[in-house]
Amino acid sequence: MSADRLSPLVLAADESNDRRQGTPRRGTGFLTEPFRLGTTPSSTVGPYLAIGLTWADGPDVVAEGTPGAIWLRGRVFDGNGDLVPDGMIETWQADPDGRFDHPDDPRGAVATPGFRGVGRSHTVEPAGEYAVRTLKPGRLPDGEGGLQAPHVDVSVFARGLLDRLVTRIYFADEAEANAEDAVLRSLPDDASRATLIARPSADGYVLDIHLQACAAKGMDETVFFAV
């Protein structure tokens, strides 16, 4: 409890009080600031994440054989431009109608049947690569009167990362939607926007993630977000 966050009652105390100015009044039963528990600090997944965080169906946001399913693929690189072979990415996204299968979606959760929304892929095998089988998300409200472009929220975990990194995957063939997207518009330049935009591939889309820039190999650092 810092002195500048004491209640007006305490700050108004003067010599006529029977206690030292600026100290809380004992026994009033009132808190002088909102009661909050401190959050548990994060830590690294370490090199052995595959023991505890591997699911046989981890990469499957939708089951095999789902009509219209695509693969989101990519590689993860470090500041030397080397592949990161002991990391994991997780994806979270809306369904093709732009809806989440979650009770806090105020529009009512109406998710596509069989659509889990979450994907998990470690980068252990093949080393440095991730792949998630999913459906392309739809546009959804941005809460400010506009629409968000189709996107996937991404968490990156690895040995050497003491907290997860958060980024987003957008889609290159959604130029019009991307141009209206508040998050993409908030970025300083096209070069940083480009680090979030996946290119179409033979079976879906591809986006590499760069934990740091590597100038020698012409690699730019991916934009990461504070949530």
Add this chain to the structure above:
Amino acid sequence: MTGTTPRAPRPASDSALTLPRYLREPADRRTPLDYAGYKSTGLRAPLRTPVDLPHRLTEVTGPVLGEDLVTAADADLTLREGGEAQGQRIIVYGRVLDSDGRPVPHALVEVWQANAAGRYRHVVDNWPAPLDPYFDGLGRVVTDDLGRYEFTTIKPGAYPWGNHHNAWRPAHIHFSLFGQAFTQRLVTQMYFPDDPLFGQDPIFNSMPTTARHRAVSRFDLERTQPNWALAFQWDIVLRGRDQTPFETDDDGDVA
């Protein structure tokens, strides 16, 4: 648009639509990404300041899963492959709460750890301590209606690693939690009280001084099972949330 047709009164429920806003812990109370003492951060922690991402639908929702991924046997790490693991049997239990003190029910908790000798069952771990055929080091539990979890395991051993001279990791269990929203996702480690290795461990010391004690479990004699297992209690606190109005248009859609 005619501009003259009177609009129907908005149903009461529409004006009550809100999106939760999740509180962000100040940076000085969070584990920093770049911690010089932990060498592997050097080429991996991003060099740029992260961009603030306002909480929209994608961030206030999140994977709600667990029940179909977990069986009762997943909560007991001491009985695997038809045998019983070596080492000191312990019960680890606690609650998953948010920072407002509310329980987080039905949350998937995944744990992984080294065996009693400090060795992981992983091809990359070549520390010459014995592997235990009856211990795979993997457990899963789902919190109950009050956010409670409990599992039975073996106290993990300390082990050396190559980070610096005479570097040993304090005994720890890795934890992974989803919470109820993308913003609440947490991966962390639980430590044991009074470990003599805390002082030289950069991963433990990367946590801010004020937050370190929250990563250390509490020995609980009351929950210890006589002639069977010691008990450690550890509560996990995820980010709490405020309610913030979320505008809707006259059709009740989120606009």
